[in-house]
Amino acid sequence: MIRAERKEREFNARRAEILEKAEKIFAAKSFHDVKMAEIANASGFSIGSLYQFFTGKEDLYTTMVSEKLDFIFSEIRKSTETAKGLIDMLETLIDAHLQFVENNSDFLLLFIKGEKVTLSESMTELHQRLTDSYQKHITFIENLLKGGMETGLLRNLPLRDMAESLFYLIRMASVRWMLMPTKESPRSKKGFILDIFLNGVKNHDK
Amino acid sequence: MIRAERKEREFNARRAEILEKAEKIFAAKSFHDVKMAEIANASGFSIGSLYQFFTGKEDLYTTMVSEKLDFIFSEIRKSTETAKGLIDMLETLIDAHLQFVENNSDFLLLFIKGEKVTLSESMTELHQRLTDSYQKHITFIENLLKGGMETGLLRNLPLRDMAESLFYLIRMASVRWMLMPTKESPRSKKGFILDIFLNGVKNHDK
Amino acid sequence: MIRAERKEREFNARRAEILEKAEKIFAAKSFHDVKMAEIANASGFSIGSLYQFFTGKEDLYTTMVSEKLDFIFSEIRKSTETAKGLIDMLETLIDAHLQFVENNSDFLLLFIKGEKVTLSESMTELHQRLTDSYQKHITFIENLLKGGMETGLLRNLPLRDMAESLFYLIRMASVRWMLMPTKESPRSKKGFILDIFLNGVKNHDK
Amino acid sequence: MIRAERKEREFNARRAEILEKAEKIFAAKSFHDVKMAEIANASGFSIGSLYQFFTGKEDLYTTMVSEKLDFIFSEIRKSTETAKGLIDMLETLIDAHLQFVENNSDFLLLFIKGEKVTLSESMTELHQRLTDSYQKHITFIENLLKGGMETGLLRNLPLRDMAESLFYLIRMASVRWMLMPTKESPRSKKGFILDIFLNGVKNHDK
DNA sequence: AATGAATGAGTATTCATTCAT
DNA sequence: TATGAATGAATACTCATTCAT
Numbered sequence: 007m008i009r010a011e012r013k014e015r016e017f018n019a020r021r022a023e024i025l026e027k028a029e030k031i032f033a034a035k036s037f038h039d040v041k042m043a044e045i046a047n048a049s050g051f052s053i054g055s056l057y058q059f060f061t062g063k064e065d066l067y068t069t070m071v072s073e074k075l076d077f078i079f080s081e082i083r084k085s086t087e088t089a090k091g092l093i094d095m096l097e098t099l100i101d102a103h104l105q106f107v108e109n110n111s112d113f114l115l116l117f118i119k120g121e122k123v124t125l126s127e128s129m130t131e132l133h134q135r136l137t138d139s140y141q142k143h144i145t146f147i148e149n150l151l152k153g154g155m156e157t158g159l160l161r162n163l164p165l166r167d168m169a170e171s172l173f174y175l176i177r178m179a180s181v182r183w184m185l186m187p188t189k190e191s192p193r194s195k196k197g198f199i200l201d202i203f204l205n206g207v208k209n210h211d212k
Numbered sequence: 213m214i215r216a217e218r219k220e221r222e223f224n225a226r227r228a229e230i231l232e233k234a235e236k237i238f239a240a241k242s243f244h245d246v247k248m249a250e251i252a253n254a255s256g257f258s259i260g261s262l263y264q265f266f267t268g269k270e271d272l273y274t275t276m277v278s279e280k281l282d283f284i285f286s287e288i289r290k291s292t293e294t295a296k297g298l299i300d301m302l303e304t305l306i307d308a309h310l311q312f313v314e315n316n317s318d319f320l321l322l323f324i325k326g327e328k329v330t331l332s333e334s335m336t337e338l339h340q341r342l343t344d345s346y347q348k349h350i351t352f353i354e355n356l357l358k359g360g361m362e363t364g365l366l367r368n369l370p371l372r373d374m375a376e377s378l379f380y381l382i383r384m385a386s387v388r389w390m391l392m393p394t395k396e397s398p399r400s401k402k403g404f405i406l407d408i409f410l411n412g413v414k415n416h417d418k
Numbered sequence: 419m420i421r422a423e424r425k426e427r428e429f430n431a432r433r434a435e436i437l438e439k440a441e442k443i444f445a446a447k448s449f450h451d452v453k454m455a456e457i458a459n460a461s462g463f464s465i466g467s468l469y470q471f472f473t474g475k476e477d478l479y480t481t482m483v484s485e486k487l488d489f490i491f492s493e494i495r496k497s498t499e500t501a502k503g504l505i506d507m508l509e510t511l512i513d514a515h516l517q518f519v520e521n522n523s524d525f526l527l528l529f530i531k532g533e534k535v536t537l538s539e540s541m542t543e544l545h546q547r548l549t550d551s552y553q554k555h556i557t558f559i560e561n562l563l564k565g566g567m568e569t570g571l572l573r574n575l576p577l578r579d580m581a582e583s584l585f586y587l588i589r590m591a592s593v594r595w596m597l598m599p600t601k602e603s604p605r606s607k608k609g610f611i612l613d614i615f616l617n618g619v620k621n622h623d624k
Numbered sequence: 625m626i627r628a629e630r631k632e633r634e635f636n637a638r639r640a641e642i643l644e645k646a647e648k649i650f651a652a653k654s655f656h657d658v659k660m661a662e663i664a665n666a667s668g669f670s671i672g673s674l675y676q677f678f679t680g681k682e683d684l685y686t687t688m689v690s691e692k693l694d695f696i697f698s699e700i701r702k703s704t705e706t707a708k709g710l711i712d713m714l715e716t717l718i719d720a721h722l723q724f725v726e727n728n729s730d731f732l733l734l735f736i737k738g739e740k741v742t743l744s745e746s747m748t749e750l751h752q753r754l755t756d757s758y759q760k761h762i763t764f765i766e767n768l769l770k771g772g773m774e775t776g777l778l779r780n781l782p783l784r785d786m787a788e789s790l791f792y793l794i795r796m797a798s799v800r801w802m803l804m805p806t807k808e809s810p811r812s813k814k815g816f817i818l819d820i821f822l823n824g825v826k827n828h829d830k
Numbered sequence: 831a832a833t834g835a836a837t838g839a840g841t842a843t844t845c846a847t848t849c850a851t
Numbered sequence: 852t853a854t855g856a857a858t859g860a861a862t863a864c865t866c867a868t869t870c871a872t
Contacts, residue, residue, distance in 0.1 A: 610782070
């Protein structure tokens with residue numbers, strides 16, 4: 007039935023709107039300093055309506071965090087689709103990642119500055135969801151690197167260690183920029199990261 | 213006056229005792245789930261007495277966190293004193309770091325799992341203290357690497373980037389082990405880290 | 419117009435259906451634990467429709483309680499219609515009352531266990547309606563007893579005191595059974611009640 | 625230690641003071657209409673202090689109700705101590721009961737008018753405590769009557785039935801007076817109750 | 831007539847901190 | 852100095868009722 011479809015679309019649109027406003031608010035204060043009334047007000051809904059979309063404040067928070075992180079990771083991965091060749095792909099991956107950092111530093115600071123709370127039971131679930139997002143991303147990088155290993159470009163090192171090493175080198179640049187933002191974009195570190203990583207893992211004998 | 217000295221010694225001993233018990237408690241629960249009464253009880257002091265040593269709960273928490281982290285970093289640095297040569301020093305540094313991770317995972321999980329809170333005003337101060345600890349450590353690593361650069365062993369790359377890269381590679385192994393502890397010590401990753409880092413930064417032309 | 423009649427019949431049938439389901443629900447939980455949505459669901463109506471039959475939750479509750487109590491009292495009285503003679507009538511009255519207790523204990527426990535609430539304004543109205551039901555019933559018993567007094571069988575005692583005494587002796591057996599239900603029917607107390615009441619009020623000189 | 629004793633005395637005095645004020649307040653409104661802040665205010669304590677004496681609102685309410693009822697029943701029983709002979713004792717018992725009704729009608733209306741709430745879990749406990757108080761009282765009456773049965777004054781009827789019959793006859797007069805207070809004291813019904821009860825249960829053959 | 835999504839007022843309870851003893 | 856009883860501010864969530872469709 008078309009009417010049910012429209013309802014669902016509207017429901018999702020409203021839900022997204024709340025999530026969007028909530029992101030801004032949670033980015034600015036700690037969990038405990040954010041009031042439900044504030045989110046309700048900012049998103050143009052009544053307090054009661056918030057509870058039609060989320061089971062409570064913790065659910066609203068954890069949903070926002072995990073969906074947003076999922077989105078960012080998946081966009082980063084999507085960016086590599088047009089690249090040709092391993093090195094080009096890695097370069098694109100690093101660049102896209104740093105660009106998202108630059109554009110979403112308010113949100114990502116939630117993770118860096120520890121502006122999270124232990125959300126009793128929800129925390130376990132959130133932690134699991136974040137870990138899943140991360141693992142999915144690491145696996146994607148592993149698959150990129152696997153190609154390079156097969157062609158002999160890369161040394162025969164543990165895939166996961168390599169993939170996480172790249173991720174943490176990107177993280178280094180991300181965190182530095184987020185904590186000490188400079189006029190220069192974090193993307194300027196792309197070259198260094200690619201250089202040190204490739205030299206670190208490539209086959210120098212060839 | 214000798215009496216004043218003894219008093220100060222006793223004061224410091226009691227303060228340290230509180231901090232030690234607090235560490236265990238904060239490691240097990242979130243900041244908001246820890247009650248002052250619990251810390252008072254565990255450390256054998258009255259609630260009121262806690263306020264003779266710390267100005268409040270946040271002060272107690274931030275003091276504990278920053279002093280402990282300071283201690284760990286400084287112990288790691290101290291471990292390199294007996295090593296000879298850059299590579300030996302780096303190897304020792306990595307090994308000592310991973311060993312501290314292995315022995316203090318409860319405490320360090322406070323940082324990894326985001327089980328921190330935004331402590332309104334204190335947060336700024338804590339964040340500053342943690343950043344200072346970190347910078348001091350990074351500077352120490354920079355100085356190690358500077359030697360290698362001067363001898364031509366290492367390429368002419370930005371010192372800070374190199375130092376932080378090493379730190380983040382160690383962090384990669386630390387976090388992985390803390391979130392998914394295995395029987396195998398995190399120290400088993402020492403070789404990989406040293407390998408990829410040195411290959412990444414060394415002068416291959418020589 | 420016949421159509422208006424049918425409409426009214428249907429209206430009353432629906433209303434009765436809601437009342438019937440509500441009785442079961444209110445019998446199982448306290449007023450505040452019963453949700454309008456639950457009643458709507460159980461009776462197959464939408465929430466909004468409930469408000470076509472009752473002005474609100476309190477009205478629904480008070481209507482249910484008073485109509486049901488009215489019905490029970492009137493059925494008890496009706497049962498005496500076929501009895502001949504005072505003693506037979508009293509015996510029938512007691513028996514019918516205890517039988518209704520046995521068959522409606524869930525509902526009647528609302529009164530006994532105090533599982534009622536003070537319904538702000540409605541309470542006054544409900545209380546009045548319940549009192550009216552009770553007074554009507556007591557008056558009926560008074561009229562039975564008046565006959566016995568006129569024939570000299572009963573002593574010349576205040577009618578109301580006598581009537582209420584009988585009612586409270588029945589209540590004693592009712593409450594005991596409802597709070598501590600036994601396999602034995604509460605009707606087994608009929609003999610005792612009749613005995614003690616008649617001995618209490620009859621004319622022993624005759 | 626004398627200091628501990630004084631502390632306990634003071635604790636109990638404060639607790640009693642809260643209970644006393646709470647009784648007046650709960651007598652005037654329904655459970656849900658009474659605010660903790662109101663009780664705190666009326667008793668001269670801070671809100672937080674209330675929670676040092678009681679675990680919560682329900683505990684405060686149930687404690688007040690059950691302790692007060694216990695007190696009233698035990699005072700009624702105590703009044704019979706000076707009476708000589710069964711009939712004198714029963715007369716004293718009835719009189720004392722009705723006098724307490726007259727003096728505590730606000731409190732006792734809590735039971736009559738159903739101004740109670742279903743206090744989730746606490747309700748079960750409260751109900752049990754009230755039942756225990758009641759049973760204790762009925763047992764006391766049974767023991768009085770047992771003497772009369774042994775001397776042959778009373779007929780050989782079930783003790784519990786007799787005892788509860790007397791209690792419900794007193795209740796009849798109590799409820800009537802509480803719902804329709806007259807200038808005349810409920811104690812004026814003492815004669816009628818004693819008359820009808822004794823005639824009902826005594827041995828007329830003797 | 832029927833629906834059910836949206837509303838928003840209202841309150842018990844916790845716990846860091848204080849300060850009289 | 853040490854104690855721990857007293858304080859009181861601060862907020863998520865529920866659900867009866869309404870009214871646009």
